[in-house]
Amino acid sequence: MIRDTLTRQVADAIAAAQAAGDLPQFSIPDIGLMHPRPELGDYACSVAMQLARIARLPPAQIAQRIAKHVVSDIATVEVASAYVNFRLKPEFLGQQVNIVLLAGERWGDIDLGHGAAAQVEHGSANPTGYATIGTGRNVVTGDTLANALDAAGYAVHREWYVNDAGNQIRAFGASLFSHYAQAFGQDIPLPEKGYAGEDAVEVGRALAAAEGDRFLAMDRDAATRELGRMGIDLVMARIRLTMTRLGIHYDNYFSERSLYTSGRAARALEALRARGLLIDHDGALWFSEDGSPIRSGQGKRKTSDEYAESDDEPEEKGKPAPIQAVVIRSAAVVANPDERATYFASDIPYALNKVVERGFNPAVYVWGEDHQADVPRVYAAARTLGLPEGAIRLIIYRFITLMRGGVEVRMGKRKGNAILADDVVDEVGVDAFRYVMLSRSVDTKFTFDLDLVKEQKNDNPVYYVQYGHARIASLLRRAAEEHGIDLEAAYASDYPLPGEPGELDLIRRALELPEIVELVATKLEPHHFTAYAQALATAFSRFYESCRVLGTPEAVLYPRLKLCRMAQIALARALSLMGMSAPDRM
């Protein structure tokens, strides 16, 4: 990447300055390059200020001495106060256009992962209902992160974790039995906390139609279990359709229940028990990170007073405090002990399976904020089990407030008033759905205003970005069809760039894509793609307004056609990373 090249050149310059006696000896710190205001250059380096104390010199003077020793074939160097600024040379920018054209649809790829296996697990909603709009934010986030990791050089695996074990499922089975029986005129009341939503009713009826009334005669417990299992399959089938529609593909659907049937859960518990981290208390089984016993205030984090009393080592800086003990198997009396397991009991073997058995690093999880309490627990389990630092990355996204007609729509899956992802997609389309879901940081609880997204059709960043792509496609089409231009010849030509500001700005934006991929892939923040796509589209619009393409002499026409092609490639890739279409006509 260009930024890496310049960073290296700064480091070399410091070393050269030291060798020449212009700077004293010191170990060179991490050098960060940023994008300053455009008037000041393309990249800026503030390392001189960090060095002021070490080098015992005024920052401005250090900057001067570093700049003096910079050897760069791609940029010119200027010093402004204490900053060392770089401006990419126009000839270099012109050459880079060829690089983009050559990379084509792989433009933006970087080699961060070196082919290592990475996983993004997303979706993973309870299979007790169809995909909601909340699931929508989850899967769009996860799928885009997976795209980014793929572009960053990882071998990416996409997985949906099917929560097909536990209480929720039993309640779902019982609810289905009620809806099922209803189809045969039998009034069996919904269990408490049962599923009353249209999706549950639909599944119950579908089972009645497909299976007949044979379950009515069966043992009730067995019937509930069987119906629950079949119901999950039906729900998952529907969810898969929704995912396909959203352009999301999974390499695997991982069954939570398989953790128990395969013995993985038992083995993980044994590993914890061997380390003395499992504690029986009041009939329940607890995980305690530091092995400390459960105290009177069960499950509570130790107070600072209690820490003061105890002989615990004072906490080291940066080392997280041990988590509070957490129940992994409840005391509830249920026939099968596996069914007393909490989510957390599954999380442990699942994490081991991901990182140790399958070698994913990073293993990224995308979770809704309702699971935030589990975050420190899973990290704690990873620590105690000796998983590599950073192998597990949990991404928590905030829930969405849905507005319709200026009123907030309250949602709840159990009550059955959840807004389905399919319904929203019906209204706004896949591309707008994905873009809006991506346009805010996962930490932001944002309002999805259905009316706004629909009504804004003509003035919407979603369409603005796609419009840029369609405009280019149209222009290139006309160039070939109406002007008889051989586009391949134009792309292969080597005229110098006219050098208009609009041209250079467009190239700078296109060249930024690899940096954005790195940003998204390392911080696991997909929203940067939307901001980038918007900026790139703006750069193209400005170019388009200020630089005439068709009808100009060949020496202008050809390089500008190359720029159009370059912009098209970058826009298409940005859209593709976000899982959106890049239309040729609008």
Place this chain on the structure above:
RNA sequence: GCCCCCGUAGCUCAGUUGGAUAGAGCAGGAAACUUCUAAUUUCAAGGUCGUGGGUUCGAGUCCCGCCGGGGGCGCCA
């Protein structure tokens, strides 16, 4: 009681790991269509970055307190 997230322009939100004069998009104001898609562009306007301290050459960004909003935990999933 404890934990996590958020608070930036009228609205919705960015802010590239602590850098120079805090940015976009909408909404509202003023312009530009004989010109490759006006789903566009240009200009102007809009801010005590919730608040009070602290850390340092430098804080929207890091630390602590407080205020406001949201979410979660204390044998639910």
